[in-house]
Amino acid sequence: MKNKILISLLFVLLGGCTTIEISESDAFDPHVTISADQFPIHSYTxxxxxxxxxxxxxxxxxxxxxxxADxxxxxxxxxxxxxxxxxxxxDAYADVPVHLLMxxxxxxxxxxxxxxxxxxKTDVRxxxxxxxxxxxxxxxxxxVHGHSMGSFLAAYIADNEDxxxxxxxxxxTDVDSWTKRLVPGLLRPFVSFDIDDSIKAQNNIEPVKRIIEPLLIIGGEQDEITPFGMAEELHEKSSSDIKRLVKIPNGNHNDLPDSEVYRDALIEFFGDK
Structure with a gap:
């Protein structure tokens, strides 16, 4: 979806005002894959x-x-x-004594x-x-542990289940804020977004205000897709008595589990429980 938006922004530079459409189908990127028996996994059954x-x-x-694991x-x-x-x-969870369901x-x-x-949402329930x-x-x-789009789903479950x-x-944080951050300030007068209501309604700010269970937020210093400022805002607005914000130095959007800082954060979070 980000590539589609960036291409649209290029047309803004070349030709003036535009409306960028974000449909429900743009929010997902499904693929067909091979089976688990072709993917050896150590330390687990x-x-x-x-x-x-x-x-x-x-x-x-x-x-x-x-x-x-308990x-x-x-x-x-x-x-x-x-x-x-x-x-x-x-691999990031390898030293954390937990079962993992995906x-x-x-x-x-x-x-x-x-x-x-x-x-x-039916799937995650x-x-x-x-x-x-x-x-x-x-x-x-x-x-529950959610990454990027999955952060909405993790917060949804944490807000509605035990x-x-x-x-x-x-x-x-929320879809409106996210789309605005994708557009440089000088271009904002020339760009509007036509977002499906089902996508536009997704919001993490209100759930984190309600959820009181322990929270760990992890973000990448160099993340251009979901900037670290969003993680900071959610941490600030969280009502959890136990909460921690971790910035991964030089981390981008999809490579955080490779970081030792990330792995240490998991160990500490679950070790405190």
């Missing part, structure tokens, strides 16, 4: 699961069981996330259906219900 949603879709899911983290990726791309994340949203990987905002009631082992306290804490990585 991998359970390749199917999750049935209430509206009839079947989601591909991985439950990474870790011996001795907590479960549900990870909600960004719009381009696939479980087959999750090795850096899995899903491919509807239309992604081997999951059925087509992604929509309401549909993906289905993953939460699986973690709560039907994992191969006892889940223990449940945490979680022990939540992590927002490269988070977005």
């Amino acid at each position: 991998l359970h390749d699961l199917n999750i049935e949603t209430v509206d009839g879709e079947t989601l591909d899911a991985w439950f990474l069981e870790r011996e001795g 907590k479960t983290v549900i990870y909600y990726g960004g719009n381009g996330f696939l479980m087959m791309k999750s090795r850096p994340l899995i 899903i491919d949203y509807r239309g992604y990987g081997r999951s059925s259906g087509e992604p929509t905002v309401d549909g993906v 289905a993953a939460y219900n699986l973690a709560k009631n039907d994992l191969p082992v006892e889940s223990g306290p449940i945490y 979680v022990a804490g939540y992590i927002l990585e490269s988070p977005i």
Whole structure:
């Protein structure tokens, strides 16, 4: 979606005013991928699961069981996330004694259906219900971790379900603020956005004001997609008594799990519980 917006901004420079359309389909980037048996995962027992949603879709899911773990983290990726791309994340959690549950949203990987905002919210609820009631082992306290678009989903679950804490990585405050930050100040009089209502309604500011469970926010110093200022704003407005904001030096939007600072932040966050 960002590439589409940048191309539109180029036309602004060349030809004057424009309206940039952001439809619901622009928010998702599904792909078909290979299966888990072609992706060795160390330190875990991998359970390749199917999750049935209430509206009839079947989601591909991985439950990474870790011996001795007493907590479960549900990870909600960004719009381009696939479980087959999750090795850096899995490595980042390697020294954290938690089970890890991931899903491919509807239309992604081997999951059925087509992604929509309401549909993906149904998916993340289905993953939460699986973690709560039907994992191969006892889940223990449940945490949610969302990256980029997935930060909306993690906050949505933390706001509506019983979680022990939540992590927002490269988070977005709200869609209006995000689109404005994409446009240089001098161009703003010439640019407007026509955004689908389902996308425009996504907001992390109000949920973090309500959620009181422990919060870890992680952002990249060099992130041009979701600037670190958004992470700072959410941290400031959070009502959590236990909250921490971590800036990854030289971090961009998608490479934060490679950082030792990121991994140490996870260890500290879960070690405090």
